[in-house]
Amino acid sequence: MTTPANPASGPDILTTPAAMQRWRRDHPGELGFVPTMGYLHDGHLALVRRAKAENPLNVVSIFVNPTQFGPGEDYERYPRDEQRDLSLLRSAGVDAVYLPSPADMYPPGYQTYVTVEALTRRLEGEARPGHFRGVATVVLKLFNAVSPTRAYFGRKDAQQLRVIRRMVRDLDLPIEIVPCDIVREPDGLAMSSRNVYLSPAQRAAAPIVRRALDTAATAWAAGERDAEALRQAARNVISSEPLAQLEYVSLADDETLEELEGTVDRPALLSLVVRFGPTRLLDNIELREQHA
Known part of the structure; x- marks a missing residue:
């Protein structure tokens, strides 16, 4: 009881x-x-x-x-x-x-x-x-x-x-x-205790992390299955923001986290870490066939 x-x-x-x-x-x-x-x-x-x-x-x-x-x-x-x-x-x-x-x-x-x-x-x-x-x-x-x-x-x-x-x-x-599921601010930034470290300018720029993921996910939904092309889609978005420093972008097997190369033919995890000054922000999105 x-x-x-x-x-x-x-x-x-x-x-x-x-x-x-x-x-x-x-x-x-x-x-x-x-x-x-x-x-x-x-x-x-x-x-x-x-x-x-x-x-x-x-x-x-x-x-x-x-x-x-x-x-x-x-x-x-x-x-x-x-x-x-x-x-x-x-x-x-x-x-x-x-x-x-x-x-x-x-x-x-x-x-x-x-x-x-x-x-x-x-x-x-x-x-x-x-x-x-x-x-x-x-x-x-x-x-x-x-x-x-x-x-x-x-x-x-x-x-x-x-x-x-x-x-x-x-x-x-x-x-x-x-x-x-990830809980996000209205502008798409994933909620994190570390967000408090961001300066006003960094906080204004930080939603680009989610936009990078969304850009790659949109390419996936449109039929893109080349692993490096999907990673590059996310990199291109991050590189457009001067305050953002990309630490890594990964497209990995959803279960083993082994990095994927060539054609993505299984559920995958697209993840990235972006620095704004000393603050590391990480985010991710799962890519599965039902998203297509």
């Missing part, structure tokens, strides 16, 4: 793995889980709404995970606003918020990590060595504490979604991974 939390009193706040595990034992039944690094936006809240719609219990975690940030990346300056986040989650009616500290997640002497091999060797894994080792490790630790029935991830972090699905499959975890 599921014991529901009392939404009128706000979510239960759990700050250690042991406390989260005790709460879960006291609240059996189907549970939807949304892992986040906080600084919540409407994209996160869309995941929360879906978790609430599909599960009698729901938990959101807030943890800025140090092990997925490399040297010189933005761990220290990653945006944080815990009180605002908790207010949003209270309004959303979540049952519990898991707020562990780095010291509780990685106590002194910590030395165990999860590595998903082939899927992490390219794209973001190549650009950010060690990133997905940190992601897979923290997500497994969160899963172990929360014991969700379903976990909700956005499609914007496309490689992350595939890495987590592979980890769940390979380690026989009894968890359904639920992918959720």
Whole structure:
């Protein structure tokens, strides 16, 4: 029997793995889980709404995970606003918020990590060595504490979604991974906590990321199946914006993320990373025959 939390009193706040595990034992039944690094936006809240719609219990975690940030990346300056986040989650009616500290997640002497091999060797894994080792490790630790029935991830972090699905499959975890559509600003920019870093001029230019994807998708819909032509269509759009620096554009097998060459004859993931100053924005679109 599921014991529901009392939404009128706000979510239960759990700050250690042991406390989260005790709460879960006291609240059996189907549970939807949304892992986040906080600084919540409407994209996160869309995941929360879906978790609430599909599960009698729901938990959101807030943890800025140090092990997925490399040297010189933005761990220290990653945006944080815990009180605002908790207010949003209270309004959303979540049952519990898991707020562990780095010291509780990685106590002194910590030395165990999860590595998903082939899927992490390219794209973001190549650009950010060690990133997905940190992601897979923290997500497994969160899963172990929360014991969700379903976990909700956005499609914007496309490689992350595939890495987590592979980890769940390979380690026989009894968890359904639920992918959720990208939530965008009215001008097409994918919602991201890092958008706050953009200057006004960079923010005005940033929708070109989506326009590049749409241009390639339009070529796909018109029958273009040459992989390099599709990549070049996206590159051409990005090159028209002086503030945008293309880091990479990829057209890869939708499942393995192996880069495609020649004729695209299978579902594909078109993804790109564009820098605006020090800020990296990533976005993607799935190309499938039904789009034609």
